[in-house]
Amino acid sequence: MTDPAFDPRGLAPDRLVELYRQMVRIREFEERVKRTFAEHPGVIRGHTHLADGAEASIVGSVAALRPGDQLTATYRCHGYPIALGSDTAAMMAEIYGRATGTCGGYGGSMHLCDPERGFLGTSGIVGQGIPHATGAAWAAQIRGDRDVVLGFFGDGASKQGAFHESLNIAALWKLPVVYVLENNSFSAGVRTEQEDANAAAGEPLATKAKAYSMPGVTVDGGDPLAVYDALSAAVARARAGEGPTLVESRVYRLSAHGNSIAPPGVPLHYPEHEAISRFGAVEEYEAAKRGDPVPRFRAALVAAGVLGDAPARSIAADAAEEMQHAVDTALAAPFPEPAAALEHVYAEAPA
Amino acid sequence: MSTHETTYIGAVMEAIDQEMARDERVLLLGQSVGGRPDDPFVQRYGENRVRVTPISETAEIGMAVGAALAGMRPVVDATMAEFLLVAMDQVVNEGNRFHHMSGGRVRVPMVLKAGYGFTAGWAGQHTGSIYGMFMGVPGLKVALPSTPADAKGLMATAIRDDNPVLFLHHYLLTLDRGEVPDGEHLVPFGQAVIRRPGADVTLVATGWTVPMALAAAATLAADGIEAEVIDPRTIAPLDTATVLASVRRTGRLVLVDQATRHASVAAVLAAEVAEAGFDALRAPIVQVTGLDAGIAYSRPMEEHVLPDEAKVVAAVRRVVEHSGTRV
Incomplete structure (x- = not known):
């Protein structure tokens, strides 16, 4: 290690490089999704949502899991299966509506799943997958095999009743679930401080955990090792039967909420980010781009002598x-x- | 087949009990489930599998979806059908979508048990026959038992089904007694039963209106009109073939339904028979449904909007008269 400040959080160099590789794969996959709109108009229908800017949070979270653990996610769901080892060719085929897709073309971009790897599925309705994660954690608790479930969702979802009802029961029943709130600062086109009392008061969204007597932590979601550290502690707590944790992972979505919404026949594209199109916050967005977690982690690994x-x-x-x-x-x-x-x-019925 | 006498609701719980004993993946949760150490279900199956919940319908039903995705077979006792409306997304747009959206990769075997139709002075918000909201939702099955034996058999089938099933038991039938098969009893979904054969008119009824239709048929028989009474038992899937075959024999169809006219099983069956059985009809199809109003608290108003035996008898006489002398 050449950078004395670098803390690998107990991960061996090959695992650190592997985390970086997964981040790069997720980014590249989504870049190709985005490019498809221009290069192959009409091939992708409906709505896609990219996780660029959240790669570190995704791979750091998934790295804290072991085989048997499970997760649920939202319509912004391309990253998790890549981190879990799903076949990217089948995923792209799904997004292109092909029979060879992950889900045979039935689900598309918003509804990827890979139950054999623990990815149970997504809800495309904001917040409604949170009780699914909670219920899967109840199933794990009943099985008694110490498996843990991660429920991924965004900052907007934390204003849904499904969030509050789920956290209450999970804490009450000490369910082995970790709620990963990826706070990307926007609920679609609305700034978090416009719609969240904690944010408006200058407090982290993890404050909500206090209402349910569970730990709430806020972590830099642009740093995969910080995320891994926070998730490892939360997963260990869940695995030990001590109950849920709310982890607020601060990320900055680098693309717009989703591709443009238009009737058939109108070419779809990725519009300008809402920070600029709605709020004129050019410098804020440029700063986020400069903090892009993919080159940031590469630079950290290079500086630490882990990656050449x-x-x-x-x-x-x-x-x-x-x-x-x-x-x-x-x-x-x-x-x-x-x-x-x-x-x-x-x-x-199965045969 | 040996039987025993029990109540309609007792038969429902008997099926849940037997399925929980048979398969440890079957779970029971709800706001009035367990919650005390001397609860018989808690004593038999433990507090892990029998859990009282907060008043949080979205979480209860959504957790059942998640537990089912993870391999369990949860039964949510949602108490009253209207409480499902608090969690409508989870009922009609989550668990029922997952098998299809995943191209068949995941399954969501779960049961939502709820009472409906409590027209006994419960006024506007706890009395609805709201199954019309659910019967056309792909991926969701809907059972409406009308007898204790079917209550047991349909619940057992619901629990063994690999899809979300809405099991709606009728509140006005709760304490009705009847013979119920001992031991394992499964009633297949999507198979109507002919409760009473008859050559002159086909009467289709569900839930609480089945005994009403049978009483009307007995009254009509005294006048020489033989009504065939059909109970679909599940309305999703809906056995239209049995109804059509009956109409081909009788030439006349009267549909009895507690739901409001435009959100009823009756409306769906009327359309199906009009399209596929028009040539067999000797008179217009008549629907005896709930009137298009909320349920008022006061008894005379409540009774006014509901179907009853006299309305069914009058409807049958009307279609018979319309079509002239019976063959």
């Missing part, structure tokens, strides 16, 4: 190649048969 320039370039090249393959195979993949729309309406 050549391996860093190779990680970038590998990710570019992987996601080019994802795009190419997804574009070439077949669409579902139209009548497949009527399959999976009801689950049939």
Whole structure:
């Protein structure tokens, strides 16, 4: 280690590099989603939501899990399955509406899942996945196998009744769940301090944990190791049967809330970030870009002597190649048969 | 098959009890569930599997979705059907969507148990027959038992089903007694039952209106009009084939339903039969439904808007007269 201030939080160098690799893969995947709107108009339908700026928070959180643990997420859901090892080609095919997609083209960008890796699914309705995480944690508590569930959601969701009802029960029942509130400072196009009493009072959103007698911590979500540290403590507490924790991970979303919303036939695109389009906060947004967690972590690892320039370039090249393959195979993949729309309406009894 | 006599609600709880004994993944939660050490369900299955909840419908139902995604088979006792409305997203737009949205990769086996139709002076907000809101929601099944035996058999089937099932038991039937099969008893979903055969007119009724339709049929039989009474038992899936086959025999259809006219099973069946069985009809389809008003507290007003035996009898006479001499 050449940087004496660098704290690897107990992680070996190869795991540190692996965290960085996952961040780069998530970023590259989402860059290709974004580029698809310009390069292949019409290929992506509906609404996509990018997690650029939250990669450190995602990989730091997932790194605190062990096999058997589970998670739920929101419509901003591309990053988690990548961190869990899902097939990016199948994910891109899902976003392109192809039969070979993660969910056969039934779910699209907002509804990825990978139950075999613990990713139970998403709700596209703000806050409504929080009770799902809570219920999965109840299932884990009943199984008694010390598995832990992470519930990911945004700052906007913490104003939903589903959030408050869930935290109350989780604390009351000491459920093994960690609530990861990714505070990206905007609820769609509304600033957090416009719609959150804690934020308006200059207090962290983790303050809400006090109402439910559970620990609440706020962490720099741009630092994967800080996130890993906070999540490790919360996961350990949950695993020990001591109950839930609310972790507020401060991130800054680097893209707009989602792609443009338009009727069929109107090309979709990614509009300007709300900080600029709605609030004219150009300098704030530029500062966030300068703090981009991906180059920031690369610089930290390079300074610490954990990552060399050549391996860093190779990680970038590998990710570019992987996601080019994802795009190419997804574009070439077949669409579902139209009548497949009527399959999976009801689950049939297993044979 | 040996049977025993029990109440409608007792039969529901008997099914839950038997399924909890059979499968340790079956859980029971709700605001009036367990909550005390001498509760028989707590004593048999422990406080892990039988949990009293806060008054938090969104969390209760949403947690059932999550527990089901994680491999459990939760039964939420939601008490009253109207309480589901507090958590409408979780009832109609979460668990029921997941199997389809995931392309079949996840399953959400869960039951929402709730009473409905408590037209006994409970006024506007606790008396609705609101199943019309749920019967057209893809991925959600809806059961409306009308007898103690079906209450047991439909609940057992609901718990073993791999989908979200809304099990709506009728409050006015709660203490009705009837013979119920001992041991395992499963009633298949999507299969209507003919409660009474008859050649002159088809009467379709659900829940509390089934005994009403049977009473009307007995009255009509004294005048030589033989009504066939059909109980769909589940309205999602809905067995339209049995109704159509009956209409092909009788040529006449009267639909009895406690729900308001435009949110009823009756409206759906009327449309299906008009489209697929028009040639068999000898008279217009008549619907005897709740009137399009809230349920008033005071008894004369409450009774005015509900279907009753006299209204059913009058409707049947009308369709028979319309179509002239019976064959």
